[in-house]
Amino acid sequence: MRDVSIIGIGQMPVGEHWDLSIRHIAHHAIDAALKEAGTEQVGALFVGNMLSGNLLQQEHLATLIADFSGLRNVEAAKIEAACASGASALRIGYMAVASGMHEVVVVCGVEKMTDTSGGSTTAGLATAADAEYEAAHGVTFVGLNALIMQRYMYEFDAPMDGFAGFSINAHRNGARNVNAMFQKPISLDTYLNAPMIATPINIMDSSPICDGAAAVVLAASEQEGAYVTGHHPGAVRILASSSANDTIALHDRKDPLFLEAAYVSSQKAYLQGGVTPADIDFFEVHDAFTIMTALSLEATGYARRGEGWHLAADDAIGPDGRIPISTLGGLKSRGHPVGATGIYQVAEAVQQLRGEAGQGQIADAAIGMTQNIGGSGATIVTHILGG
């Protein structure tokens, strides 16, 4: 298996792009990534996307985007794994290069959640759950997360405001990211007075509905010098890539308060990368809801069971903390265009590792981890990146 490097990244600012179609925002990210990589010789385009069929009445999405981006006679396929579609697509690109099937692969995560032609976005997001056993009973995606958070607070005696620090950290960091949807810090008061969405989840616990696209260009590490020359930023290596699943329905979990798939996929990644949690300089968590942040930190080895929320209070997660998270805003502040999120996480990690994260830069960042979660914890994909 060949080592694989990221030789270019591109990001569309996250927001509500009412004037642009899904093909436009994807093309923007792909074009930027290919320009950075300094090549147009692409073998395949893999697109991470969850909702185009449901919300835009557009399947065959990867070929549509390849076509619009001028990539003809290449392989093109869309990869879907709910909110983990982005990182799942990256894994496919990784295997395509690692196997030797392709020399250069573009992976684009894209989602258009505003200005849709199909059903409601809330109903669309519920398709990440079990349609026949969860969604059919009317539970929304935020509703499932609210059930988890409620139980967590009960079991571990966590107060409602115990999660505030995750949101405050994300917004402080997002304010330093030009691609973030919300580029302003919030105060504890803002969090405490935020409207409730599904008790106990308030709007400041939740990531926004938005449009976005991010892309990365992959090549064999042994070849990276052929692409990353003089004026291009340095390549970043994928040290580990792993994916694991759990039951899709929350009620089928052995323990709904433990992200077993996060545990399994991070353990596999630590093993492949030859690192421990202590070696990771920053961690792009999947903070779709603050409860997911707490559970991720526990399952990946940064906190004991029931104590993940303590890290928010301790500010262990700030830019100078023990394990900086959501360093450029995370899903909460940068935004969560679902199928694109996994690629934004990786693109931001590349910015950090290149020392190009601007005011959001983590000092001496050498190894970063990203984790992308689909559903209420049913598909979890972990990547570890290094210089």
Add this chain to the structure above:
Amino acid sequence: MRDVSIIGIGQMPVGEHWDLSIRHIAHHAIDAALKEAGTEQVGALFVGNMLSGNLLQQEHLATLIADFSGLRNVEAAKIEAACASGASALRIGYMAVASGMHEVVVVCGVEKMTDTSGGSTTAGLATAADAEYEAAHGVTFVGLNALIMQRYMYEFDAPMDGFAGFSINAHRNGARNVNAMFQKPISLDTYLNAPMIATPINIMDSSPICDGAAAVVLAASEQEGAYVTGHHPGAVRILASSSANDTIALHDRKDPLFLEAAYVSSQKAYLQGGVTPADIDFFEVHDAFTIMTALSLEATGYARRGEGWHLAADDAIGPDGRIPISTLGGLKSRGHPVGATGIYQVAEAVQQLRGEAGQGQIADAAIGMTQNIGGSGATIVTHILGG
């Protein structure tokens, strides 16, 4: 890159499964394939599917199916490329094993097109076209194919009944396949009197809407002996696998009567497999419409431009012909559960190569080719299989 073998296949009979959910039919095929392979040690499940989000309000499909099939802590992702979703998923599984990322991978193609909870199946199929430039103007998927067929008949002086032989051959062969939706032969009269769907395409030119699931189990060829033992059927090797795309919209093609992506992907496959068209003993074409059969035969080197339809009249395509096609019924008679079709084609090729195709057996079949087409020719995936 490691060589990859198919060590087990499973097929659900194609039909209208009103009593079964998508998870049930997928599980049926996966379970059968794993039993044949004699292993439960699976690293990943890749699911080829086009319409679950649109028609069933179910995304996150691969994890749903993995869960229901008892595959826990594995990688799971859905691959979508319109009607080429099945073979596209097979390519991902192929790369996963070839790269060394996984030892055993299951690839399942599945589609549930009857008894849906969402929009109409006709509208769903139109999501394979360009939503903003084709479907928005009301053109259906059969409508696009009718435009191609009309132009073909005009350019090449092909009569309306010139395509009858493709349909008659498919139904004759499908009558010998227990998994086929329509297990009865048709006469020329049946074809000539068939109701028109979208002139000049009649119902006997068209493949049916249906439910189905097929699965294959992949392993490294060097390891196939570890799985394919005594009572199991022999393994079949993937000699070549390739994919190519074209413009998604028909009106953007340089020449709408030439399947450039079929040409490119078959040429790549011939090169990788070290074979020529003459070496292929049978060819599972993507006969969603008879016009596609003619165009495929031309683009892959079996007929000159404008002469593909002659092969139907010559019966060159029958079981004893120069290039037998649709040997177990093809999309026309076995059925076309869209995201599953690419895997049915491959499973049937494996049956042929093992000598287990029963009354539909092609004598001395040693090398077979399958071709899976997405949209009106925008994504085309070719596989060549051998003993």
